[in-house]
Amino acid sequence: MASTFLDLLKTEFSPHFFTTEANDLQVYGKDWTKVYEPKPLAIVFPQSTAEVSAFLKLCSAHSISVVPSGGRTGLSGGAVAAQGEVVLSLEKMRKIGEVDTLSQTLWCEAGAITESIHEHCEPHGLTWPVDFASKGSSQVGGNIATNAGGVKVIRYGLTRNWVLGLTVVLMSGEVLCLNGSLEKNNTGIDLRQLFIGTEGILGVITEATLKLSPVQKESDVFFFALENLTAVFDLFEATRKSGFLVNAYECLSSDCLSVVLQNRNLSSPFAGEHAQYVLLEVERPETDSAKAKLESWLETLFERGLVQDAVLAQSPKEAQNLWAMREGISESLANKGLLHKHDIALPINRLHDFIQNWTRDLDQNYPGLKPYIFGHIGDGNLHVNLMKPERMPVLEFRTLCSKADENLFAWIQKYEGSVSAEHGIGLLKKHLLRYSRTEKEIALMKSMKQLFDPKGLLNPGKIL
Template sequence: MGPVDPLALTVAVEAGAVTEAVHEHCKPYGLTWPVDFASKGSSTVGGNIATNAGGVRVIRYGLTRNWVLGLTVVLMDGTILRMNGSLEKNNTGIDLRQVFIGSEGILGVITETVLKLTTLPRDREVFLFGLSDLGSVFELFEAARKSGMVVNAFECFSQDCLEQVLALRNLSAPFASPCAQYVLLEVERAEGSTVQERLEHWLTGLMESGLVKDAVLAQSEKEAANLWAMREGISESLAHLGLLHKHDISLPIHRLKEFIEVWTRDIDLNYPGLKPYIFGHIGDGNLHVNLMKPESMSVPEFKALCKKADEGMFAWIRKFEGSVSAEHGIGMLKRHLLAYSRSEDEIRLMRQMKQVFDPKGLLNPGKVLPE
C-alpha cells in the first residue's frame, strides 16, 4: 500500500490489498475507506471494486463506486488502462473507470487503484426499536431522516428473524414483550449536551406518540455491539435452521412496504408450507428475502416450489422497477434473471461492450451475461 495522503484524502493500493488492512493502514491518520462489511477480513479491494460492494453503511456513504478515484485495468490484449489518477473532477468524455466498477471481472483485470478516503466516523449511538407493524417502520425511517441526525444505518428485521438469532446465540430478548418488527438505527454521536438532550427528547417523543412500542439506546460500546449482533446474526442463524432459498433484492424505497405485503401474502396463500423471513437494509431499499424448507418436504419439491414462487416475486420486482440483485451481483447463478431488471437494449449493449474489451470471451466466462 502507498502512503496515505492526508491533504488529498487518498491512498494508492494494489488490487490484492485486503479491505480491513486498508482500514488499519488509514486509521492512524483519522481516516478510513468507508467500504465496510462482514467479509472485510478476507475480501480484497479489487473484489470490492469488481462487485461495487455495498455494506452496512450504504445509507451514509453510498456504494464502493463513490470511493474510487483512480483505476488501473489490464485488458485481454495486454493494454494497460490507467484511468483518472487521483482526480476528483475530470469531465473529459466518457468515464471508462465506471464501466469496470461492478462489472464482476468480465471486462478486464483491476490491478491498482487510488481510493478516496474520509474521516473516521465519530462514536456512534445505537438504538433498537420494537414496532407493532410494517407501516411504523417506514414512519420511523422518515422521522429519523427528518431528525437532523447523521444516520449511519437503518436496518429492519421481523420477530421471526430475531427469534432465530436469540436461540442460536443464546441471547435474551431485547424487550419484555415481542414486537412484529424491529429497527436498528445507528447515528453518529453528536457533541454537546444540548444535542444529547435533543436526541433524548426525540426518543421520548417517539415513545409518547405511540409510533414505537419499545426502545433501547445502547449505553456503552459493548451494548451497541450486542444490539448489532441481533441484526448481523440473522443470516447465520437462518442457515443453521435449515435449507434456505434466498434472494438479495432492491426496490424504490416508496414501494418496499407494498412489495413486502404482496410477497408475504402470495407465500401465505399459495405456498403455505414455506416460511418467509425478511430482513434488510431498509434505508437502501435492499431486502434479504428468504424461504425456509419445512422439515417434512423433500429438497426437489422445495426447489420446485421456490422456483415457482420466484416467478411471482420477480414479476413484482419488474413491475415496481426494482432489481433482482441489490449488492451480491449476478455471477453465474442469476444470469437468467438479468432481464427482470435490465432492458433488452441494455443487455445488448453490455454484450457489445464485452465484445470490445474481451472478444474471445476469456474473462470470467459464463458470468453476468445471459446465455
C-alpha cells in the same frame, strides 16, 4: 493444447508463477457460493501490473480463458472457474502506499485486503468506508469489481463513490490508467466506471487510488420494537427528518429476531414480542447534551405512537450487543435449516407495498414457504429468505422455491426493483438478469463485452 500452454508459462514466467496442485485448484476455483464444482486448468499469481499484462497477452494469443479472483468471498459465483479456465489470483499484489492526508487518498494494489486498508488508514483518522463482514478476506479489487455495499450504504453510498483512479489490464494485455487521483474530470465518458461493478468481465483491476473519509465519530445505537410494517417506514421518515446523521437503518421481522435469539442464546431487549424491529445507528450529535437530545427525540417517538418500545445503548458494549442481533441473522438462519436466499432492491417508497403484496401472495399460493425478511431498509435493500419446512423433502422444497421465484421476480419487476442489490449477477443470477434489465440494455452490455474482449476469454459466462 492445455499442457503446451502450461509449458509456455514455465518458460515465460518465474517458477512460482503458477500452480496445478489439486488442492489449490479446489480452493482457488470457487467463491463463497460453493455450489459449483471447481475445475480450473491452473492458478497464476502475478506480482505486478506488467506481469498481469504479459500473462493476459499470452492467454489472448493462445485463446485461454481467465477468471480474475480476489478474496473469493463473492456470493454469486463470479470468481468460479468450472470450465478449465486459468484463475488469475491477485493475492501477491498487496502493496499499499502512504496515506496522502492532504488529498485524503490512498494508492494500493488490487489484492490488498479490505481490512488492511482500514488498519493502514486508521492512525491518520481516515478510513475507506467500504465495510462488511467479509472484510478480513475480501480484496480491494474484488470490492471494486462487485461495487460492494454493506450496512452503511445509507451513510456512504456504494464502493463506486470511493474509487478515484484505476489501473486496468484488458484481455489483449493493454494497460489503461484511468482518472489518476482526480476528484473532478469532466472529459467525456468516464471509462473507470465501466470496470466498477462489472465482475471482471471487461478487464482485470490491478491498482486503485482510493478516496478516504474521516473515521466515523462516536455513534449511538437504538433498537426499536414496532407494531407493524407501516411503522417501520413511518419511523424511517421520522429519522430522516430528525436531523441526525444516519449510519444505519436496519429492519428485521419478529421471526428473524426469534431465530437469532435462539441460535445465539441471547435475550430480547424487550419484555414482549413485536411484529417488527429496527436497529438505528446515528452519529452522536456534537453537543455537550448529546444524550439528552437523543433521549428527548426518543420521547417524541413514543408520544407520536410511532414505536411500541425502544432501547438506547448506554455503552459501546451494549451497542455491540444490539448489533449482534442484526448481524447474527444470516448465520442463525443458516444454522436453523435449508435456505433459499435472495438479495433484492426496491425503490424505498415502494418497499412497503412490495413486501405486503408479495408476502400475501406467497402465503396464499405457496403455503409452507415461510419468508424471513431483513435488510437495509435505508437503501431499499432486502434480504429475503425462504426456509425449508422440516418435513418437506429437499427436492420438493427446491421445486416449490423455483415456482415461487417466478412470482417474486414478477413482483420485483412490477415495482421496478432489482434482482440483485449488492451481490452481483455472476453465474448464480444470470438467468434473472432479464427481470431487471431490458433486452436493449442487455444487447448494449453484450456489445461492450465484445469491444473490450472480442474473443470472450475474460471471466466467460459471467453476467451475460
